[in-house]
Amino acid sequence: MMRGRSQQPMTTDGLSRKDRDDRDQSIEDAVARYLDQCAGGETIAGKALSIESFLAESPEELRDAIRSRISSSLETLGILDGVSGAGVDLVPEIPGFGIDHVIGKGALGTVYHGHDETLDRPVAIKVLRMGTADSRRSRIIEEGRRVAALSDPAIVTIHSVVEKGDLSAIVMELVEGHPIDRASSPLQVSQKADLLAEVARALGVAHRQGIIHRDLKPQNILVTPELGVRVLDFGLAVSSEDEEERKSDRFEGTPLYASPEQVAGETLTPASDI
Structure with missing residues (x-):
């Protein structure tokens, strides 16, 4: 039976x-x-x-x-904006850096257009969202340090990591450019191929250092006016060693651009970025 x-x-x-x-x-x-x-x-x-x-x-x-x-x-969000407009200053204070305005907001935090007061240069400052779990915050900061060591022209340069009380921030170069899907629209096929080849080369640099991006999408690949490429936002990045041990029931990434194994919660490899 x-x-x-x-x-x-x-x-x-x-x-x-x-x-x-x-x-x-x-x-x-x-x-x-x-x-x-x-x-x-x-x-x-x-x-x-x-x-x-x-x-x-x-x-x-x-x-x-x-x-x-x-x-x-x-x-x-409208209610919160009303509260902040009523006199609650939510702009972070980061020693040595001035905050100009918001560039964008995401799941991990807010990116500001800032100014390095010591070196007198514009920078992008990613401030992690308040309330981020300590374990996740520590991983993001640690991966920020790992990415800073890559030193590749097609990977956004990370200048420093700031940790002050509950505030954690990553200070990066300010990249002037547009997402690759918009910037490539008027280009010739050969130019588009060159851009993708440079992105692949940059990912290879990260992969050889054991870093998997995990959230590669057009918004995280900027093309400069000189047709240079910058791969941004390694906030979800994880080392290959940590990925083997990572056990999480929560999906992280962007569903539209995630690999099948990422959506399924399986172990990721460098191929998952491609």
């Missing part, structure tokens, strides 16, 4: 617990992606990215839930 397979417990909406968790994670990832794109100033035909335009690329069965969650998030 054959025994049937054990079934996963079902939730009230008829989904298995795993399917429900996957659905919720997909919704959270979509909301985070929309907020990141808005913070980065992404537009469509010169107009601000609308919720409906964004939802067009989302699974139809998730659109209502994503729309509702985005609206709630925007309402909350």
